[in-house]
Amino acid sequence: MQINMLDAKSQLSKLVKAALEGEDVIIANKGVPAVRLVPVVHTPPSRKPGAWAHLKMTEEQIAAAFSPETNVEIAQLFHFEAPNRPPAKTRARVKRAGVGKTSKK
Numbered sequence: 001m002q003i004n005m006l007d008a009k010s011q012l013s014k015l016v017k018a019a020l021e022g023e024d025v026i027i028a029n030k031g032v033p034a035v036r037l038v039p040v041v042h043t044p045p046s047r048k049p050g051a052w053a054h055l056k057m058t059e060e061q062i063a064a065a066f067s068p069e070t071n072v073e074i075a076q077l078f079h080f081e082a083p084n085r086p087p088a089k090t091r092a093r094v095k096r097a098g099v100g101k102t103s104k105k
Contacts, residue, residue, distance in 0.1 A: 002026045002033065 001015075001023060008015060008027045015037055019025045025037035064070065 002028050004031070005029050005034070 001018065003011065003015065003025070005027055015025050015027075019037040020039050026033045027035050027037060
């Protein structure tokens with residue numbers, strides 16, 4: 001089926017349905033074929049089993065990755081807190097309460 005551009009604008013849903021059903025849909029500009037409407041073919045990405053097989057880890061490396069020390073390091077990285085400093089929320093509360101301020105007389 002060939003249809004002019006202006007008509008195609010008002011009948012897009014119908015044309016898409018026709019293309020999905022396998023019909024050859026051509027959109028023309030002033031009677032001259034310009035584009036062909038075709039369905040997109042979905043192909044799942046190819047996965048290769050064992051693609052990471054070359055990344056071998058020893059039991060020591062696995063144990064080190066899940067050690068308590070590693071957990072502390074990760075927590076510090078994500079919370080951006082210094083080891084001996086109270087959390088930011090606590091610092092803000094202390095500041096609002098005026099703790100540590102001296103009054104001038």
